[in-house]
Amino acid sequence: MKAFLTRLMIFVLATASSLVALAYLGGIILKYREPFRMPEDKRYVFLGHSHTEYTYDVSLMDSAVNLGSSGEAYLYTYVKVAELIKENPGRRMTLLLEFSNNNLGSNMDNWTWGDVYIQDRFRRFHAFTDMSERKVLYTHNLRRAVLTDLQSTFYNYYNLYKLGDLSNPGLIGGFDHLDWTRVDSLLQHPPPRASREAYIRDMSQVNMTYLKKIIRCCRDNGVEILLIRGPLHKAYPLREVEDIFQDTRKKEFGDVEFLDLQDFPLQDGEFADLEHTNGKGAEKVSRAFGQLLHEGLMARNDKQTLINEKMGAWKAQP
Amino acid sequence: MLFNSLSFALFFPVVFALYWMLNEKGLRMQNMLLLLASFFFYGSWDYRFMFLLLFSIGLDYYSGIRIHEAVGRRHKLIWLWTSIGINLGFLAIFKYYNFFAQSTADLLSLFGMRADIALLDIILPVGISFYTFHGVSYIIDIYNDRIVPERNFVNYAVFVSFFPLLVAGPIERATHLLPQLQRKREFSSEAATDGLRRLLWGLFKKVVIADNCADYANQIFNNPAGQNGVTLFMGALFFTFQIYCDFSGYSDIALGTAKMLGIDLLQNFNYPYFSRDIAEFWRRWHISLSSWFRDYLYIPLGGSRGSRWKKIRNTFIIFIVSGFWHGANWTFIAWGALNACYFIPLLLAEKNRNNLDTVARGRYLPNFREAASMLLTFLLTVLAWVFFRAATMHDAFTYLGGVFTRSWSHPPDLDGKAAVILTLTGLFFLVEWIGREHPFALHRLDHRVRSQALRWSIYASIITMIILLTGKEQQFIYFQF
Numbered sequence: 173m174k175a176f177l178t179r180l181m182i183f184v185l186a187t188a189s190s191l192v193a194l195a196y197l198g199g200i201i202l203k204y205r206e207p208f209r210m211p212e213d214k215r216y217v218f219l220g221h222s223h224t225e226y227t228y229d230v231s232l233m234d235s236a237v238n239l240g241s242s243g244e245a246y247l248y249t250y251v252k253v254a255e256l257i258k259e260n261p262g263r264r265m266t267l268l269l270e271f272s273n274n275n276l277g278s279n280m281d282n283w284t285w286g287d288v289y290i291q292d293r294f295r296r297f298h299a300f301t302d303m304s305e306r307k308v309l310y311t312h313n314l315r316r317a318v319l320t321d322l323q324s325t326f327y328n329y330y331n332l333y334k335l336g337d338l339s340n341p342g343l344i345g346g347f348d349h350l351d352w353t354r355v356d357s358l359l360q361h362p363p364p365r366a367s368r369e370a371y372i373r374d375m376s377q378v379n380m381t382y383l384k385k386i387i388r389c390c391r392d393n394g395v396e397i398l399l400i401r402g403p404l405h406k407a408y409p410l411r412e413v414e415d416i417f418q419d420t421r422k423k424e425f426g427d428v429e430f431l432d433l434q435d436f437p438l439q440d441g442e443f444a445d446l447e448h449t450n451g452k453g454a455e456k457v458s459r460a461f462g463q464l465l466h467e468g469l470m471a472r473n474d475k476q477t478l479i480n481e482k483m484g485a486w487k488a489q490p
Numbered sequence: 491m492l493f494n495s496l497s498f499a500l501f502f503p504v505v506f507a508l509y510w511m512l513n514e515k516g517l518r519m520q521n522m523l524l525l526l527a528s529f530f531f532y533g534s535w536d537y538r539f540m541f542l543l544l545f546s547i548g549l550d551y552y553s554g555i556r557i558h559e560a561v562g563r564r565h566k567l568i569w570l571w572t573s574i575g576i577n578l579g580f581l582a583i584f585k586y587y588n589f590f591a592q593s594t595a596d597l598l599s600l601f602g603m604r605a606d607i608a609l610l611d612i613i614l615p616v617g618i619s620f621y622t623f624h625g626v627s628y629i630i631d632i633y634n635d636r637i638v639p640e641r642n643f644v645n646y647a648v649f650v651s652f653f654p655l656l657v658a659g660p661i662e663r664a665t666h667l668l669p670q671l672q673r674k675r676e677f678s679s680e681a682a683t684d685g686l687r688r689l690l691w692g693l694f695k696k697v698v699i700a701d702n703c704a705d706y707a708n709q710i711f712n713n714p715a716g717q718n719g720v721t722l723f724m725g726a727l728f729f730t731f732q733i734y735c736d737f738s739g740y741s742d743i744a745l746g747t748a749k750m751l752g753i754d755l756l757q758n759f760n761y762p763y764f765s766r767d768i769a770e771f772w773r774r775w776h777i778s779l780s781s782w783f784r785d786y787l788y789i790p791l792g793g794s795r796g797s798r799w800k801k802i803r804n805t806f807i808i809f810i811v812s813g814f815w816h817g818a819n820w821t822f823i824a825w826g827a828l829n830a831c832y833f834i835p836l837l838l839a840e841k842n843r844n845n846l847d848t849v850a851r852g853r854y855l856p857n858f859r860e861a862a863s864m865l866l867t868f869l870l871t872v873l874a875w876v877f878f879r880a881a882t883m884h885d886a887f888t889y890l891g892g893v894f895t896r897s898w899s900h901p902p903d904l905d906g907k908a909a910v911i912l913t914l915t916g917l918f919f920l921v922e923w924i925g926r927e928h929p930f931a932l933h934r935l936d937h938r939v940r941s942q943a944l945r946w947s948i949y950a951s952i953i954t955m956i957i958l959l960t961g962k963e964q965q966f967i968y969f970q971f
Contacts, residue, residue, distance in 0.1 A: 322957040
């Protein structure tokens with residue numbers, strides 16, 4: 173029995189040590205590559221979920237990169253931001269972080285620790301995820317977090333090729349465009365109305381916590397951060413909880429400047445659905461925003477006033 | 491508590507350590523530990539059904555003694571049928587009441603009559619089909635004087651509720667398991683190592699092959715409309731791999747776990763997909779169930795003796811009952827009937843005992859005839875599995891209709907990962923082919939691969955694949971039976 177247990181312990185230790193060593197090595201190599209190193213000519217960084225991914229075509233703007241990624245909760249955005257700051261010490265950067273009505277929604281919890289999301293996001297950014305973020309994932313979905321932690325020992329090597337860098341972000345994120353529109357059918361068969369009670373009751377605390385963490389991290393490192401909301405169709409269901417969203421924003425994040433493009437004038441055919449622009453809409457928004465940047469938006473103290481002034485001009489454009 | 495869960499990974503080492511620590515304290519304490527562990531294991535599913543299990547154990551324990559002590563055949567028969575009736579009665583209520591009620595209502599509605607038959611809203615107790623059959627076989631064996639009743643309640647209770655086999659078999663026989671529980675177990679490093687190997691192999695089958703194949707099988711079976719013929723066939727193929735690796739994987743884990751505790755359980759699978767005909771397939775698939783039906787139903791009915799009509803009748807009964815055992819649905823009955831149709835020609839031609847040894851024994855490759863036979867048998871089982879998997883008869887026929895009538899000219903509508911899983915499954919069957927003359931593919935690997943470093947690398951690779959390729963957690967299929 174002793175001999176059996178001894179051999180078993182040796183095997184377990186040897187295998188576990190090899191896996192841990194492999195994990196560390198893969199993570200070290202990945203961090204050494206510095207995938208979040210900002211190109212010299214870039215200053216502005218768009219971050220967020222699909223609203224960011226499909227709206228801001230940075231090829232039409234000076235000095236911007238888009239690291240938006242569909243389905244991204246703020247925990248994973250925080251991992252990106254922390255690494256971005258770490259790899260670019262002293263760099264002048266302005267982060268434009270998507271903050272929309274659905275960022276407070278209960279589905280953000282699932283985006284943080286749901287099986288599919290842990291398996292995808294935690295695996296992507298495993299090498300950059302600190303213990304406090306892992307603790308959140310372990311606490312809420314132990315099985316999947318442990319499995320993904322173990323699987324990432326190997327996926328870090330895959331990430332060496334697929335993660336990309338900020339000139340070609342790959343798995344980190346990036347602009348993508350949608351070539352279709354379903355607005356007509358959605359208007360004919362609208363989605364269910366948002367429940368105000370459910371919105372308040374089920375507000376994602378973890379997402380709010382990580383938004384605060386992102387803001388704190390930026391301020392502690394002298395990085396400018398603004399919250400931005402992209403265009404939303406007037407029939408978007410969560411417009412019904414706009415007052416709750418605004419109250420929460422002012423109460424929790426009132427000290428962070430908020431750029432609101434919710435009412436950017438777009439035709440139905442320039443939306444893919446009620447909350448995402450398609451390629452045509454993205455081009456319009458990106459050109460307009462690029463122009464704003466060019467006209468010194470970021471130097472203004474009252475940025476939203478300039479945006480509001482420009483709305484009229486944008487409305488007039490074909 | 492699933493075998494591939496963190497809770498089992500914590501539960502079993504504790505039980506293993508305590509079990510062997512108690513070895514010197516005596517058999518009674520060891521068996522008591524097994525009993526407590528088994529009830530804890532079962533209770534983790536649903537504590538309410540522990541009482542049903544305890545009742546079933548108590549009923550058969552007492553009935554066995556009464557049958558043995560009864561004077562006269564009549565009294566023995568009374569106790570026999572009382573026990574069987576109550577056991578099967580519970581099974582009938584929990585598992586089949588709603589099926590019969592609904593089928594009766596459907597039949598009456600065919601004649602324009604309406605029947606408002608109340609359906610029961612109850613959960614099927616996990617493992618009821620398995621532990622019921624343990625008890626029934628025990629009672630019948632006592633009646634037939636094959637064994638004497640177990641007087642030690644703890645021993646008998648462990649026989650029925652032994653946690654490795656409690657929820658999904660193998661269906662043990664008292665003649666095989668009880669004697670092992672009645673004598674002292676000695677720790678054997680070789681047996682424990684082999685048990686651990688079997689456990690690892692079972693985990694690989696379940697987690698890597700079965701769960702990943704399940705993803706694709708579910709995708710295709712849940713949305714067959716609009717899929718081409720190739721994709722539908724691939725869906726059936728994925729399910730064929732899933733059900734084998736799921737169920738045999740579970741059996742391997744059960745046998746491996748038991749072996750580590752010094753107990754041998756009945757082999758439940760013997761490489762069924764390498765069978766050369768359907769008769770051989772049924773000697774190799776879910777062996778404990780098919781041998782149970784053979785010994786307690788088929789032979790008492792007359793078996794393959796008697797007239798041609800009697801042989802056909804008995805064969806149909808066995809296969810249909812076997813199908814029905816799996817679930818209260820016409821699809822399982824159809825699956826059983828289809829297998830009967832496969833089997834009967836062999837029986838009537840007296841070719842059902844042609845292939846008794848392992849295919850290509852002592853050779854690396856099968857000859858052409860063996861390969862063709864295996865392929866044909868395999869395809870016949872793939873076809874039959876469609877009924878097993880489909881939710882309704884209509885779905886099964888629609889699915890099969892799609893396989894044979896829709897286009898085969900385009901590649902299957904599957905993602906890149908499907909190719910990886912298929913390749914892995916192919917390699918898995920290659921390993922099984924190499925190990926087909928052993929109880930399981932990695933059996934006694936220390937005799938076949940002399941280098942410890944190489945063996946450890948193999949184990950580490952299997953563990954790595956389990957970690958890397960753990961798919962979406964899927965319930966073991968046979969838990970629903």
